Amino acid sequence: MERKEISNAVIKRLPRYHRYLGELLENGVERISSNDLSEKMSVTASQIRQDLNNFGGFGQQGYGYNVEYLYNEIAKILGIDRRNNMIIIGGGNFGQALTNYSNFERRGFMIQAIFDISPDRIGKNVRNIPTLDMTELESFLSEHEIDIAVLTIPKHAAQEVTDRLVSCGIGAIWNFAHLDLKVPDEVVVENVHLSESLMQLSYRISEKREQG
C-alpha cells in the first residue's frame, strides 16, 4: 500500500467508518453508496469519498462500495488485520479494566502480561494474564515480541517507565497517564487523557448553561 502524507483528521475518521461498515455487514447489507453512508454517519458524501481515495479506489461507479470489501480494506489500512501484542504497565483499576475488556482481543490486540510494583498484585492473574514484577520488564521484552505498551500508571512514574520501554525498543505506547511523554521520533504515542475529555464536556455544559 503506497502512502502519501495522510492528515490526522482522516485517520481519526477511519475507525468510525470501520465501525459503521461492521454494523452494515452484521445487518447483511451488501453494498452502500457514499451518499447513504453519509446520511447514516452525519458526514458529507464528499468527505467519505475523499477520505477513502487517500488510500485507493475502493468503489465502483454506478454501484457504490461493497460493504464487506471496504470493511476489510479499512481494517488493513488501520493495521487491525494482524495481531498486536500488548503489555500493560500498571495493574491498578484501569489496567485491570483494560485487561478484562475482551473486545480488544477480538480485534487482535492481545495482552501478554501486566507489570506492577505492588507485591499485592504481582503473581496474580487477571483473565489468565500474569502480573509480573516491574523489575522483569527488560527481560520479558527481550524474550517476547511486544508491539504496544499500555501505560496505566501515575503521572510521576510515567516518563521513567517510558524511557525504559524505549531503551528496550518498544515501538508504540498507549498512554493513559496525564502528561505528554517524551519519546524519540521512531516511537508512536497515542494519548487517552480522560481528564481532558471530561473538561471538554464541562466546557460544553457551561456553554449550554450560558445560552440558557
Place this chain on the structure above:
Amino acid sequence: MERKEISNAVIKRLPRYHRYLGELLENGVERISSNDLSEKMSVTASQIRQDLNNFGGFGQQGYGYNVEYLYNEIAKILGIDRRNNMIIIGGGNFGQALTNYSNFERRGFMIQAIFDISPDRIGKNVRNIPTLDMTELESFLSEHEIDIAVLTIPKHAAQEVTDRLVSCGIGAIWNFAHLDLKVPDEVVVENVHLSESLMQLSYRISEKREQG
C-alpha cells in the same frame, strides 16, 4: 463571559493549556510569555494568543501572562471552577476504575452513585459510593442534582439507558460505550471511544513499519 462560536479545535487545547499552567504554578513560576509557553508545549505562540483571545485579553503587553491568573481564568472557561455531580451507569471494571480515580474529585467532579443491574454489585460500596439498582435511576435523578451521567455499559444497552437519562432531563453524558448516541440538541455528549484510539495507534504503527 461573552462567547462567540468557539471552534472545537480551540476547546480541545484548553485543558492542555490548563495542565501546563498548573505545572508552572506548582513550580512557582509567576509569569510566562506566549513564546516561552509555546516552546514548552510545542505549539506556536501565535496559536496560544489566538486561542486565549477568543475569551478575552488575559495578558499584558511587555509582561506576558500571570500564570496563576490565567490558570484560574481557563478553569472558569472550562467550567471546572464549580462542582459537577456525576453518576456512573455500569458498575463493571471501567465504572469502578473511574470511581476509584480520585483525580476527578480534586477537580470538582463528584461521583454520587453507581447504577447497575447485577445483584452481585447492587448494595456494595465503592469508596463509600453506593451501587444502586438501575430501577432506582429515575427516582434518584428526581431527588438529586446530577450534571453528568457516565456510561460504562455495553453497547447494546447504551441507547435505551440514554433515552431514560434524557427523559429525566440529564444535560450531559460522558459516553464510554462504542456507539454514537442519539440525543436531543440540548444534551451534550462527549465520547471516549477506546477502540478507536487503539486503532489510530495501530495505524501509526503500520505507517512506521512501511516506512522501514
Place this chain on the structure above:
DNA sequence: TAGATTGTTAATCGATTAACAATC
C-alpha cells in the same frame, strides 16, 4: 443504453501562522 455513483479537480471555507501596531 441510461442511470447511478464514483474518483478527482476546483471552489470554498476555516484554522493556523505571520506580521505589526498598540501598549504596558
Place this chain on the structure above:
DNA sequence: TAGATTGTTAATCGATTAACAATC
C-alpha cells in the same frame, strides 16, 4: 523612555465541500 510582548489584522495553509467528467 526603550524593550518586550500582547492583541489583532492580514496572509497562508490545509481541510472540507461542491461540481462534474469518467465509467460501471
